[in-house]
Amino acid sequence: MNARFYDVIIAGGGIMGSATAFYLMKADDRLKVAVVERDPTYSQASTTLSASNVRIQFSLKENIQISRYAFEVLEKFEDEMIVEGEKPRIYFRREGNLFLVDEAGRRAAEEALALQQSLGCPVEWWSPAKIKQRYPLYATGGLVGGTFGPRDGHFDAYAVLMGYKAKARSLGAVYIKDEVGEIVAHSKRVSGVRLSARENLSAPCVVNCAGAWAAQLAATAGVKLPVVPVKRQVFVLHTAVKPEGPLPLTVLPSGLYFRSETGGLILLGKSMADDPVGYNFTWDDKRFMEILWPELAAFVPAFDRLKLVRGWAGLYAVNTLDGNAILGEWPEVKGLYLANGFSGHGLQQAPAVGRFLAELILERPLSLDLSIFRPERILENRPLSEGGLV
Numbered sequence: 001m002n003a004r005f006y007d008v009i010i011a012g013g014g015i016m017g018s019a020t021a022f023y024l025m026k027a028d029d030r031l032k033v034a035v036v037e038r039d040p041t042y043s044q045a046s047t048t049l050s051a052s053n054v055r056i057q058f059s060l061k062e063n064i065q066i067s068r069y070a071f072e073v074l075e076k077f078e079d080e081m082i083v084e085g086e087k088p089r090i091y092f093r094r095e096g097n098l099f100l101v102d103e104a105g106r107r108a109a110e111e112a113l114a115l116q117q118s119l120g121c122p123v124e125w126w127s128p129a130k131i132k133q134r135y136p137l138y139a140t141g142g143l144v145g146g147t148f149g150p151r152d153g154h155f156d157a158y159a160v161l162m163g164y165k166a167k168a169r170s171l172g173a174v175y176i177k178d179e180v181g182e183i184v185a186h187s188k189r190v191s192g193v194r195l196s197a198r199e200n201l202s203a204p205c206v207v208n209c210a211g212a213w214a215a216q217l218a219a220t221a222g223v224k225l226p227v228v229p230v231k232r233q234v235f236v237l238h239t240a241v242k243p244e245g246p247l248p249l250t251v252l253p254s255g256l257y258f259r260s261e262t263g264g265l266i267l268l269g270k271s272m273a274d275d276p277v278g279y280n281f282t283w284d285d286k287r288f289m290e291i292l293w294p295e296l297a298a299f300v301p302a303f304d305r306l307k308l309v310r311g312w313a314g315l316y317a318v319n320t321l322d323g324n325a326i327l328g329e330w331p332e333v334k335g336l337y338l339a340n341g342f343s344g345h346g347l348q349q350a351p352a353v354g355r356f357l358a359e360l361i362l363e364r365p366l367s368l369d370l371s372i373f374r375p376e377r378i379l380e381n382r383p384l385s386e387g388g389l390v
């Protein structure tokens with residue numbers, strides 16, 4: 001094939017593609033790295049449609065370690081990503097995550113807490129009385145307590161994406177506006193990609209960072225990934241009663257979550273079993289009015305008067321095997337690397353994933369071994385357990 005040659009081609013320039021490009025270029029700025037992104041406005045990317053939360057509260061050791069690295073990176077991000085004197089502003093706000101626990105969830109919550117604390121993470125067990133004292137608007141009946149991570153928080157996901165992208169470009173990565181129509185592989189080895197609009201690109205290494213479109217892209221190389229796009233909705237609320245001070249990301253045992261947003265607003269969402277699979281970006285105020293609002297008002301009675309300001313829908317790239325990341329080289333196609341299936345927690349995983357993939361591709365020592373997420377487990381049908389916190 002007549003093609004431009006690169007060392008690494010990254011398909012998809014969202015947070016995963018851009019973080020991977022950055023860590024590759026940081027490791028070796030002589031590399032030729034191309035990031036192919038079909039929509040530089042990122043209008044449907046999960047990265048820009050997410051709730052932008054980062055938490056230490058996972059129940060799998062590696063996911064905890066991944067978030068710990070995200071904290072480290074986010075704290076220094078604005079200084080590290082400076083390009084020609086311009087600092088990204090990422091508004092990292094550590095307002096905490098509070099996971100509420102009922103009797104049914106007590107054991108899993110206690111086990112996760114014990115693991116987090118054994119790793120030195122600052123997560124606390126709060127009694128219902130303590131929750132009520134800190135957040136008097138909450139109705140704590142039916143709860144046995146909650147786990148509070150005071151260092152958890154949220155940030156401006158678009159700014160972090162732009163920060164990685166600008167820095168990767170300043171180090172020499174090339175962004176190409178096009179669609180990867182096909183990953184080309186012969187004799188179980190990758191040789192490049194076919195673009196939809198321009199010439200083909202050739203490389204011994206292709207990284208699939210196509211988010212919710214990952215399975216269809218992988219299929220072009222004959223790889224069957226258990227990753228499906230699932231619509232998730234987020235709602236923005238103006239409540240008549242304003243809480244005193246910011247509310248942490250508060251997660252009910254049912255999975256309903258809400259937190260303070262800038263401008264005195266509340267951001268709310270919930271993953272539901274009937275959320276449709278497919279590329280559907282319409283949001284639906286009826287879902288909020290009929291299902292989520294009554295549930296919210298039962299827990300925060302003061303929120304029975306509010307205005308739904310706006311909403312949006314984005315896609316989780318759900319790994320149907322276990323809801324966890326699929327990371328590394330696909331065992332049956334040499335040179336094809338995957339960073340897929342992050343479900344609802346990929347944003348916070350991008351720093352550790354980008355660094356891991358760069359080290360893997362360049363055969364460097366691993367700063368954090370994430371081989372537990374290797375793609376072999378898909379072929380072996382061995383799911384990882386994350387205690388339902390996907």
Ligand SMILES: Cc1cc2nc3c(=O)[nH]c(=O)nc-3n(C[C@H](O)[C@H](O)[C@H](O)COP(=O)(O)OP(=O)(O)OC[C@H]3O[C@@H](n4cnc5c(N)ncnc54)[C@H](O)[C@@H]3O)c2cc1C
Binds near residue numbers: 180317
């Ligand atoms: C409502 C919602 C809330 C969320 N909340 C959180 C949260 O609080 N915390 C958290 O950590 N995570 C959260 N997530 C998950 C997180 O957003 C994703 O896991 C993460 O952004 C995935 O990044 P990505 O780069 O893999 O995918 P994306 O950001 O979707 O990027 C993929 C890119 O690939 C491009 N692309 C696809 N196919 C091709 C192709 N063939 N050729 C060229 N380009 C292509 C797309 O245009 C897109 O820009 C949330 C997601 C949603 C939808």
